Amino acid sequence: MQFLGLSIVLAVFTQLICGLHFDIPSNHHSELVCVRDFVQQGQLVVINLFSDGSVGDGQMLNLYVRDSVGNEYRNKRDIAGDINVALTAQATTSLDICLENLAQIKGAAMSRSVELDIETGSEARDWNLISANDKLKPIELELRKIEELTDEIADELVYLKNREERLRDTNESTNSRVTKFSLLIIIVLGCLGVFQLNYLRDFFKSKNII
Structure with a gap:
């Protein structure tokens, strides 16, 4: 019952939609404004975008949707009004929704x-x-929604667990290599010290100092 209660609470919080409102000043050079969201492989993503202004008003608003592993999903140029983009994530990674507003008229301060x-x-x-x-x-x-949201939360927890295990294995491997490298340095320094002592002893003997 506790797990079910926790799942329902998490499902309610997960239902919150990422809604943003911002202004993008126009520039004569490319300057991207990006929003990043985390997605899982095979997950459906719907992007709803509205911008004021119109095509040909002296500004060119461009939309780019890509992820951090190099996949590009959309490249829409000179957009205005309502834009809806639906896509399926090709990898479990971060998704970047980027906008740029290029000025078409010199000397005019405009924004979208x-x-x-x-x-x-x-x-x-x-x-x-x-x-x-x-x-x-x-x-x-509502129960169907909660069931799917719970499945998504469970999948994300499994992903986080697997990621933690990979990071732990990497950390343990790194610690093991550092330990072996430190022992190697100690052995090399010890051998070098013994060699220097023998060399100095032979040198002093050759000079009849000892």
Whole structure:
């Protein structure tokens, strides 16, 4: 029961949508403004973006969606108004949603106001369509949402556990190598000290000092 209660609480917090509102000043050179979110491989991602202004108003707003391993999902140029982008993550990594606002008129200080919502996993699914197709009651629909959110949380915990194990193995391997390297240095220094003592003894004997 405690696990179920914790899962429901986490599911409620996970339902929060990443909603952002910001202004992007226009520039004559490329200057990216990026928002980063973590995604899992095979996870559905829906990006809802709204910007004021219009095409041809002296500004060119460009959208780039890529992840940290080099996959590029979208490259939309000169956008305005409502833009919706749906994609499936190709790797478990961080996803970057980047915008740039290029000025088309010299000497004019302009900007675009942008609203950005990022939905991932079960949040990005069309639950109204699912409810209609499967003929689910409201309580059944909520239970389905909680079930999928719980599965996502469990998968993320497994990923974090595996990542912690990999980092621990790397740390232990590094510590073992450092220990072996330190022992090697001690042995080399000891051998060098013995060699120097023997050399000095032979030298002093040759000079009849000892």
